Amino acid sequence: MSPLLRASGVSKAFGRTRALRDASVTIGAGEVVAVSGPSGAGKSTLLHCLAGILVPDAGEVHYGATRLDELDENARTRLRREAFGIVFQFGGLVPELTAAENVAVPLMFGGLSRAKAAEAAREWLERLGAGDCAPLRPGELSGGQVQRVAVARALAHGPEVVFADEPTGALDSVAGEEVLGSLLAEARGRGTAVVLVTHDNRVAAYADREIVVRDGVAAESPAVTR
């Protein structure tokens, strides 16, 4: 599998806390990888470094031929908007916009007309089983519906990789698995890679592979022998 994302020797500290130490990981194109480990271990820091949200203190992050850690803020923002999709634990939707607008607005940033963006947003919400949510604002939606809208928003512009940070963390296990099932089915169908941060083993077991982060140290899980 060709590497899509590659971090080597990545470290990040917040004040005196070393959140991530010398992390080297590779994500292949179209691969679904779980980043798991206990709370506060550095999972989200790794995800934020891979997604270009944070710039590491040391080490390199490559996205294809691009050195992500050397881009300036604007270039990283542009790259995130075009090539990445991001789903947070609590949706991260804009509360003043309807579900449809939340999905459509990023598409308009990407150059689609208002009408085309609205149409694409409706289709994506339908596909994720959230068609009824289109005219509603986030405050009027259940937790599961909010996450479906967030997944639609993350996938609608056709990203190469979706970063999902505890996407089911705020949901009960049934609603969580439904949202996760939709996200992974759509991503796998399109060959979109998914980096899935989770502390939930049942969620990690939906990924093809696991990277475990403990005390800021990331390790690929060992090969299974039987």
Place this chain on the structure above:
Amino acid sequence: MSTPQILLALLAERPKHGYELKREHDQRLPGAKPLPYGQVYSTLARLERDGFVAVADVVQEGGPERTLYRLTSDGSERLRTWLAETEPPAPYVGAALFARVIMALVAGGDARAALDRQRAAHLERMRELNRAKTVPGASAAEVLAAEFALYHLDADLRWMELAVRRLTDLTEEMSR
């Protein structure tokens, strides 16, 4: 497994022969190990000896003779009692896994690496179960059997995570 009680329960519907019992056992408990024929017949023989089942009929339809067994009133009573009991809340892989970790420490092996390998093996099994339960057309019993295993494997993994964190304490304790 409680094979004698399961056979009694399957016979509560109507008299059945050994092959039928085996087939229904495997169908209704998709998560369980298939029941070997030998065990069906040896279990039926013991149940008959103890008066819980009796021969209802011997039939021959083209093939070999088949003995139909039926539940006796003692058998019904035994079944009712079993259904009213609870399972002892016993750990799942607990004992074997725990022994392996402790013995790795005792023998100077790498307990951490053993736990990491075990985690990978558990997750691989959970991936298989996830695939099994999401396969189109999976029956409700198949989904529930997979979920049962998934929740138990998840519990093992949580215990293993705790063991990783407590490994230093454990090593100190062992060296005393």
